[in-house]
Amino acid sequence: xxxxxxxxxxxxxxxxxxxxxxxxxxxxxxxxxxxxxxxxxxxxxxxxxxxxxxxxxxxxxxxxxxxxxxxxxxxxxxxxxxxxxxxxxxxxxxxxxxxxxxxxxxxxxx
Amino acid sequence: xxxxxxxxxxxxxxxxxxxxxxxxxxxxxxxxxxxxxxxxxxxxxxxxxxxxxxxxxxxxxxxxxxxxxxxxxxxxxxxxxxxxxxxxxxxxxxxxxxxxxxxxxxxxxxxxxxxxxxxxxxxxxxxxxxxxxxxxxxxxxxxxxxxxxxxxxxxxxxxxxxxxxxxxxxxxxxxxxxxxxxxxxxxxxxxxxxxxxxxxxxxxxxxxxxxxxxxxxxxxxxxxxxxxxxxxxxx
Numbered sequence: 132x133x134x135x136x137x138x139x140x141x142x143x144x145x146x147x148x149x150x151x152x153x154x155x156x157x158x159x160x161x162x163x164x165x166x167x168x169x170x171x172x173x174x175x176x177x178x179x180x181x182x183x184x185x186x187x188x189x190x191x192x193x194x195x196x197x198x199x200x201x202x203x204x205x206x207x208x209x210x211x212x213x214x215x216x217x218x219x220x221x222x223x224x225x226x227x228x229x230x231x232x233x234x235x236x237x238x239x240x241x
Numbered sequence: 242x243x244x245x246x247x248x249x250x251x252x253x254x255x256x257x258x259x260x261x262x263x264x265x266x267x268x269x270x271x272x273x274x275x276x277x278x279x280x281x282x283x284x285x286x287x288x289x290x291x292x293x294x295x296x297x298x299x300x301x302x303x304x305x306x307x308x309x310x311x312x313x314x315x316x317x318x319x320x321x322x323x324x325x326x327x328x329x330x331x332x333x334x335x336x337x338x339x340x341x342x343x344x345x346x347x348x349x350x351x352x353x354x355x356x357x358x359x360x361x362x363x364x365x366x367x368x369x370x371x372x373x374x375x376x377x378x379x380x381x382x383x384x385x386x387x388x389x390x391x392x393x394x395x396x397x398x399x400x401x402x403x404x405x406x407x408x409x410x411x412x413x414x415x416x417x418x419x420x421x422x423x424x425x426x427x428x429x430x431x432x433x434x435x436x437x438x439x440x441x442x443x444x445x446x447x448x449x450x451x452x453x454x455x456x457x458x459x460x461x462x463x464x465x466x467x468x469x470x471x472x473x474x475x476x
Contacts, residue, residue, distance in 0.1 A: 134442060136349050137342075146339040153331050153466075157324065160471040168474060172467035179463045187342045187456045189449075197284050204291035208298045215302045220309060 135192040145186045152179050267444040279446055286450045290457050297461055300416070304409050304468065314402020319473030321387055321395075321403070322410070326377050327470035330370050331462065337366035338459040345452045348435075348445035356435045356448065363455065364428050367421055374418060382407075410469055417465060420458045427451050 156175045160168065185191050190198060265275075272278040308315045344359035379388075386394040387407050395403050431451055434440065440448055 134349050136346060139343065139346070142339060142342050142346070146335065149335045150332060153328060153335070156467050156471065157328050157475070160324070160467070161475040163474060163476045169472065172471055173464075176464050176467055180460050183338065183456050183460055183463070187338055187459075188453055193283065194280050197280070197287055200284065200291070201287055204287075204294055207291075208294055211295070211298050211302055212305065216305060216309075219306045 135189065137186065137189070141186060145182050148182055149179055152182075265443055275443060279449075282446045282450055283453070286453050290453060293457060297416075300409075300413060301464065301468070304413070307405060307409070308472070311399075311402035311405060314399040315406045316473045317397075317399050318403040318406030318410070319469065319471070321382075321385070321407075322470050322473075323378065323381070324470040324475060326373060327466055330373050331466045333366050333370045333373065334459050334462050337363045337370070338456050340366060341452045341455045345445065345448050348440045348448040349442060351441040353435065353438055353440070356440055357432060360428050360432055360435065360448075364425055364432075367425050367428075371418055371421060374414065379411075413465055413469065417458065417461055420461070424451070424455050424458055427454070 152175050156172055159171050159175070162168075164171065184201075190201065193201075268275055268278060272281065340359045340362040344356055344363060347353075347355035347359055382388055383391060386392050388411065389404050389408050393404055393407070397403075428451065431447060434447060
């Protein structure tokens with residue numbers, strides 16, 4: 132019977148890591164880093180997620196098939212986010228009014 | 242395939258009885274051993290969780306679009322929320338994930354009293370989370386006029402964007418709370434099964450699979466907490 136029993140010590144260590152990371156994310160929010168605040172917050176959330184997935188959800192003992200399927204799911208989520216933001220984030224970029232491009236653009240209108 | 246004779250049903254039953262004698266009752270006939278059965282169960286649960294990830298993922302993507310579009314409104318809206326209660330609830334929920342993991346461990350080791358104890362603890366923490374949310378957050382939001390369509394009144398140039406932020410806030414946290422209520426319901430069934438002594442080292446799949454679901458709900462909150470409570474900055 133190959134039941135993988137994780138020790139209580141590992142579970143408590145992971146729990147404490149998650150607590151420290153929660154405190155860290157709250158602390159980082161008190162510092163003004165501009166756009167990097169969101170980046171840091173999401174990075175910490177991803178680390179917390181990985182700890183929960185790998186240790187609490189026993190993915191480290193899961194079969195290769197299960198792991199591949201989980202990875203595929205997350206890649207799909209990444210595609211959803213990446214393509215959505217690549218579209219909506221680049222819709223209203225104003226044309227550059229100055230520089231070498233402006234002269235060539237203005238010419239045909241005369 | 243051979244044609245079924247008149248006595249095929251009787252022969253099936255005989256085969257079934259012989260099969261039962263060789264294998265434990267919790268092992269379904271179509272699996273060759275308990276490991277294969279457990280692996281299939283875990284795979285199936287993860288498949289369900291992946292549909293849930295895409296479901297919440299769509300919401301997070303929509304949130305990202307509107308946050309980029311109405312940056313200031315989301316910023317100001319977030320500052321209306323009490324991050325201390327949010328952080329406390331994060332700790333409560335991660336604590337409940339720990340007790341759930343320990344419940345699965347107890348089931349793996351056939352410790353029946355510990356299974357029941359840890360599931361009860363998980364339920365208490367889950368109910369505490371929802372209680373804190375209802376009592377200290379949603380009730381306060383109502384009195385401050387932050388609930389869209391329920392006496393929402395926020396003044397200023399970003400009022401409509403703040404309203405949009407609160408639509409996201411209530412929909413996302415509401416959906417998360419609904420998942421928790423479903424989880425608590427499943428745990429009631431687990432308690433009943435555990436009190437009948439159904440779980441041991443051989444068979445603990447229901448506890449394991451419920452654990453996967455509960456940890457998933459925890460992960461959703463791990464993302465909701467910074468994106469809702471901390472995006473406005475605490476400086």
